[in-house]
Amino acid sequence: MADAQATPLPSILLIGCGKMGGAMLEGWLAEGLAPSVVVDRHRDTLPAPHRLVRDVADLPADFRPALIVLAMKPQKVAAAIAAVAPLATHAPVLSVLAGRTVGGLTDALRAHMPPGAHPVIIRSMPNTPAAVGEGMTVSYAPPCASAAQRALCDRVLSAVGQTAWVTHEDDINVVTAISGSGPAYVFLLAELLEQAGIEGGLPPALARQIARQTVSGAGVLMQRSGIDADELRRNVTSPGGTTQQALSVLMAPDAWPATLHAAVRAATERAHELAS
């Protein structure tokens, strides 16, 4: 990956620059993106030499991106397909849209392409820590994608965090339930710890500070130490102490083990239902 990091970031057409597209764009801008175009009517500014347009109908006629990134809500993609199709005859399309399959997007684009043309779609599931270069993106490339196209996507995605690839597209559903949605579960933990602190009588500002720093500090420790999560947990747990008492509640079979598995299953099933 060290060689890949040395390669300059290519010219990108980013369509949809909300929470996820915006998070990735922050990382790309910080790394030095080749002149690119962003389409989003809700974004106000973009530093030169990049260009911001409000609608795919306003794409600069001279723009030939090396990569097209789709990051609008899945139900909004149809509005962009006709404008993207001519560009997708030259450049691969990286889709981060939950539930939109490679086959579905390929068919939609081909309907606007000359006979025989075949777009290359690479499907990814990133997460919002990409905004601070700490994302986790898992991707699927169909057999028609070349090694160079796959490497291009990996280069772009590794600019905003870690990357991994799956060989079965279906696996993106469980990935979505774990790393795509997962930051929300962790933020919920911080919210609940903060509430518990307030209910325990702490001043709200202190409850917020200790909840946030505990969640982020534990994450940094896990990342920097490389130690397995269960060992890090045991390192906090004195025999007969406070943590053991709390964990006996949380780790009861019908508590977190059951709840978290049920949550991930529900999200995975929803990802299957959304597939089109």
Ligand SMILES: NC(=O)c1ccc[n+]([C@@H]2O[C@H](COP(=O)([O-])OP(=O)(O)OC[C@H]3O[C@@H](n4cnc5c(N)ncnc54)[C@H](O)[C@@H]3O)[C@@H](O)[C@H]2O)c1
């Ligand atoms: N938010 C996440 O944590 C997350 C994680 C992984 C994948 N995703 C995927 O990323 C996509 C975007 O999600 P989000 O949370 O960033 O949503 P969002 O609503 O924050 O952003 C979507 C943006 O797309 C813009 N948009 C809509 N239609 C457009 C069009 N036709 N042309 C150009 N721009 C258009 C909107 O103005 C908006 O700013 C979704 O498909 C979602 O499944 C999101």
